Amino acid sequence: MSENRNTLSKQFLQFLPDNAVLTHNEDLHPYECDGLSAYRQVPLVVVIPETIEHIVRIVNICRKTNTPIVCRGAGTSVSGGALPLENGVLLSLAKFNRILNIDPVNRLACVQPGVRNLAISQATQSYGLYYAPDPSSQIACSIGGNVAENAGGVHCLKYGLTVHNILQLKIVTIEGELLTLGGSGLDGPGYDLLALLTGSEGMLGIIVEIVVKLLPVPECASVVLAAFDEIEHAGNAVTEIIASGIIPAGLEMMDRHATRAAEEYVHAGYPDNAAAILLCELDGIKEEVSAQISQVKDILLKHRAVQTRIAKDEVERQLLWAGRKGAFPAVVRLAPDYYCMDGTIPRRKLAFVLNRISELSEEYQLAIANVFHAGDGNLHPLILYDANKPGELHRSEELGGKILELCLEVGGTITGEHGVGVEKLNQMCVQFDTLELSQFHAIKHAFDPDELLNPGKAVPSLHRCAELGAMHVHEGKLPFPDIERF
Amino acid sequence: MNPIINNDDTVQLQELTQNAYAKKIPLRIFGSDTKSFYGNKIQGHPLCLVNHVGIVDYEPAELVLTARAGTKLREIEALLHSAGQMLAFEPPYFGEEATWGGTVACGFSGPRRPYAGALRDSILGVRMINGKGEQLRFGGKVIKNVAGYDASRLMAGALGTLGILLDISVKVIPRPQLEMTLVLEQTPEEAITYMNTLAGGPVPLSAAAYVDGQVLIRLSGTQAAVQAAAVKISGQEHEPSSSFWQQLKEHSHPFFSTETPLWRLSLLPGSPMLKIPGDWMLDWGGAQRWLKTNEPANLIRDAVQAAGGHATLFRQGELKDQQMKDGENTPVFHPLSKPLASVHEKLKTAFDPEYILNRNQLYT
Amino acid sequence: MQTSIDKLIKLTQPGQEADAILRKCVHCGFCNATCPTYQLLGDELDGPRGRIYLIKQALEGNAVTRKTQTHLDRCLNCLACETTCPSGVEYHRLLDIGRNWVDQHVQRSAYDNVRRKLLRGILPYKRRFHFLLSLGQMMSFILPDAVKRAIPARQIRSPWPDKQHQRKMLVLDGCVQPSLAPNINTATARVLAALGISLVKADKAGCCGAVSWHLSAPEEARVFMRQNIDAWWPFIEAGIEAIVMTASGCGSVVKEYGAYLADDKNYAQKARRVSELTKDISEILVNEDLSFFNNTIKNIGKPQRVAFHAPCTLQHGQKITGVVETILQQAGYELTHVPDAHLCCGSAGTYSILQKDLSQQLLINKLKSLENDHPDVIVTMNIGCLNHLASGANTKVLHVVELLEKGLRQGKSLN
Ligand SMILES: Cc1cc2nc3c(=O)[nH]c(=O)nc-3n(C[C@H](O)[C@H](O)[C@H](O)COP(=O)(O)OP(=O)(O)OC[C@H]3O[C@@H](n4cnc5c(N)ncnc54)[C@H](O)[C@@H]3O)c2cc1C
């Protein structure tokens, strides 16, 4: 293997400087994991190219030597999407961090994939424009990674996911060809490859340039915080807000654990004894927002909110969101490690699923903090554990698996925005049957016949599913419908 | 509540397809044939979806609707309407009998598209049959789902060439309290600037078009929002608000009553007017432009491509007869670059190895 | 994050502390987003998350080489990462432990050693530094341009106010500051005098210990710390109100005396007391009535437009944010918009000498954002930043108290 490493790096060094080709163990270790540090693998080589030309040459070398490539943006994936391969090249896009062009008239920006999500909105702010999808990791995650995962955010209930907010992609294929997908207008000719590439977890092509759509900054945004004594009440309030015809810009829920941790981080004055809090943001024209905010407040009170509070200014609004966005990492204030789930369910099943989760939590003797995009039904149960205690990670994974299967049972999905990566491969065998998985593999082969781009991620091999003997659940129909569950 | 007939025709459709696959018989998939004018003309054994009908799932509070492909679009819209909701993409029908499957396969979106998203943006999941006769389900019925490749959105606008759509789930949105249309006399250049300036500001815009020296702006939202915005922007109120947009969407506006070939140009919304002789109508705030012209395809396509866009020969009109005579065919869709065409071919093969599904309808 | 710290290391106090800190890091990568060196270099190893990982590797008993050392050396110790971290990872403590460990195990080049020893042998000593600086100032005509820019012009000392007030505070007279900018402390004394507070100096006090501490010579640093404590103690017993820091770099260290000397039986308690009494000058001023300054400014006419550079040691080290801005606004100045205000200017103590290239790049970026909105003057709160900025700025750079004192003088002459 070290021979492989040497021959490869020699070829890379022909066009890359020394510090852009890492081959020593000491340098490689910090690249062994992304935001899911429970999964680790030291790559063969790390390359840090700076131009598209570099990437094309790297791809050509890898194709000829049959070396797999794993792309890495900011390494914040929480599904192990950027986990390196032992015999593979880890291709970092961190140096592609320039905003190439901002076009205020057409309301778009052309950016390199390594640009941080938040940096786009900061750069376009002076034009009164912003990039809508705002994953909680937006301070750090790259737009390339967002496209690869089809990232969502707290505001995607109203403004959509990444796929709804990009106009064009340039990708380098495994053939070393530069393709432009989408159009400069609102669509491109032929199949909607832009949509197909979005969320493809780096398995179909390397994203090297992105044209994102920019939206006008709303004239007014206002957030209400509501505290509830019972999660169920909060869940009902969510359902009624949506049913009443209001689409909030964001509608988020945190349970007691998560609220406590977030409070310690930002000191936003979240109520500390509530079973759940809701954050509901409304934005738009002033007149509209003020009308809707009182409507929402009524609904919240009707569903027995014990406290409601409207952020008095922009500073407080930002603070309330900062706590929500930092909630994942902040939970380590409660336990040293967390394992984040990402299932999505029909909203009406919220209360049922949350109750089941808390039962599972007891069964597995692992605490769970819940932070989630309530408006979208996208749950993020954070399983709290201690990685230094033998067996705890394994137990968390098992519990996590159970939670995802629960999401499938009620007609949901195993991942709403974090992607499958390496972590949810087993649950993919439950969500999709053999024919569907084969179709995915066929799509993969249309782009990458030799499976060199991020192989082994996102779509499990049929072999793996067979070994697992997993039961495939369709449409919430259970494998054993006679067992009492509800 | 649900007067729509229910019939699941999956088994028959699947058998038919499997048989066609085994015997390599090309199929022509269709619903009510309201949009048969669109795309390259094809031959094939007819595979009709109109008996695969019904609403599979609709719970207004979830904002999700699932319906079978043969269901009439008007029935779906009426159902949504009764619950105070609607499809975000305002689909054109091009005929009373338009079906749900055909709507999705064509991927058309109406005037609301730039502000509320395209048809493909609303898609959450599909159940379909691929070219091998396998029944597959992609996406789902929840708002967010990134498990597996996004094969369901890929079906939007694929004209049935990748699969026979059985059921399609979409996200729906609440119907706005109020809509209002304002008209203003402008030159096309002024209109382009105007429409894009409005779109860049905090205005509840839901459509912007230009035709015959007039720019039309539609506002939608809560009563408060629309009224507040209407005061800020100039223009004469156009009543009833819906009539113009209905005509634009359905191509029943006088602009479209012609035998001249009709081109659909997809461009940057702020692109200046292209110097191609003909009659123009601008929709989508300038991002979708209709052009009636007899100019040759090459000239049009070169000009559009130079501006970064693409051109579709939407309705062939007289051109069809002309070509029939000349024995040559103007491709309907914008030619693809070589590597892109190769990806298309491989993808088609991945879903339909024997090329039995609407062969050649999109690209030949 | 999972750890498996080497058994022997884990027996030591720093080993345990490091483990606890590492366990808190969840590897989310948020911190990379605000790290100046990661932004410039784009290598995980040059960001906090990577550095944490490198330290983890080292403490887990893996061999370390010059490579790890280089990446740790490149850290500015600006602590932007700490401000960003949602998990509350105390990076600066981990870095101290990591650097010490690595420096014990990796030989530096002879050249590097000499440079670091020289810095430790000169900067903390008032007289030695003063001598060399005067020499430089005298000889500036023969020095290359780059060096010349870095040497500030000689300042004329203005007199220390002699009126005695009831309220008394002690000032740290520092090591390099009295030579580079003698006016800062004098200005502080005059501004405080105007507010009815006498500022006193303890002659025997000297360098706060920061230089040695950050160059991995903790014991040497502790010697300085004890010296200062001894020098200050009589004043503390006499009831001074606070120990005022006019250089936020020193302040961030003196506030940690309690932690750094926690294991020293003789000094632990005194050190804690010193840390408690230590206040950045901004923490003092923000609680005083500044309307006098405001009126002066009003009388002069158009408010001056001021760009504020928040030193890392102030905003990230001491977590003092928005305070100086409040002071400036209360005193009647108009603040200009400064993008990326969280980023380091590249001065970072001895960094500007040891990591020249990175430091210069950061300086260029910082000046661009400070001068972006065309201020009349740039102000800051730390001598290191002040000099570094002044070496390249087209705008005058002052310490905040210097600006206030100027207003004071103008006000007096107006009356
Ligand atoms: C605390 C925390 C909160 C989070 N909150 C959210 C949230 O609210 N919503 C959400 O959606 N996600 C969230 N995430 C997950 C993560 O931030 C997103 O998935 C993000 O999009 C990953 O971006 P990245 O740049 O870090 O990509 P990486 O982690 O580096 O990579 C992710 C995947 O994308 C691929 N990839 C990266 N760049 C490219 C490229 N240029 N071309 C091709 N493939 C590429 C990689 O191979 C990998 O498969 C969160 C993560 C953390 C740690």
Ligand code: SF4
């Ligand atoms: S202290 Fe500053 S330079 Fe060092 S890792 Fe943290 S942010 Fe980066």
Ligand code: SF4
């Ligand atoms: S932000 Fe904090 S928890 Fe996250 S990687 Fe950095 S130090 Fe670790």
